[in-house]
């Protein structure tokens with residue numbers, strides 16, 4: 275029922291491996307930018323990439339909404355290091371100046387800021403009920419995910435799938451089919467962080483999350499098989515979280531949902 279969006283783990287690790295090989299040095303800090311003509315300064319006009327949030331009310335067959343599905347420039351994805359090598363390099367904010375020297379990155383560059391951001395995010399204490407870790411190699415990702423699900427627990431990896439030759443643009447998409455719930459006891463979401471080598475940030479909350487497969491079609495005919503998640507209880511979230519401004523709701527008032535870009539990997543326990 276959910277074919278297409280599911281991959282087996284081997285192919286995900288292979289995919290990451292290939293991504294890692296297509297690296298280009300020092301270009302990881304570049305951010306996706308795009309322009310919209312609208313003058314109104316809503317959050318989503320200031321930053322079109324915020325067009326990924328919605329509420330469960332929007333999750334209906336035939337619903338139309340603007341969505342921005344970012345594309346990862348494959349040549350900008352950093353190289354993945356073997357575990358033994360990654361473990362020899364300190365991965366700590368306390369070692370930032372050493373690391374900047376080590377990678378020949380100047381102190382005030384965007385790359386330095388990106389490294390500082392990544393190390394800070396990776397060192398943040400998890401929120402209550404949250405599990406988080408940063409994996410600095412694919413082997414460490416492999417072991418950490420198995421730790422999370424238990425070595426005998428069976429799991430799958432899911433991701434958003436773009437059509438061939440997909441081009442990023444902010445446009446309206448319509449939900450083409452009744453969204454499908456992906457049943458899972460535990461959900462672990464992972465995404466790449468800007469860093470001189472491949473670093474994946476993975477996190478999971480114990481509070482209720484519902485994962486969906488949503489097939490949407492853009493005005494230009496592009497069909498995206500998107501993974502989306504709804505966070506049911508947001509009462510403990512930081513009220514400054516951008517999602518509350520975008521959706522104009524208060525923490526705890528409504529579930530909040532978002533679409534995933536293609537380069538996020540979500541591991542789910544087999545229902």
Ligand SMILES: *[C@@H]1O[C@H](CO)[C@@H](O)[C@H](O)[C@H]1NC(C)=O
Pocket residue numbers: 298301347348349350
């Ligand atoms: C991807 O990145 C490379 C290297 O920075 C650049 O030359 C190329 O134009 C980029 N491609 C796209 C589609 O942005």
Ligand SMILES: *[C@@H]1O[C@H](CO)[C@@H](O)[C@H](O)[C@H]1NC(C)=O
Pocket residue numbers: 364366368369372
């Ligand atoms: C990394 O930081 C720690 C704590 O400040 C320090 O003891 C260690 O020597 C540093 N390592 C390197 C390689 O600079």
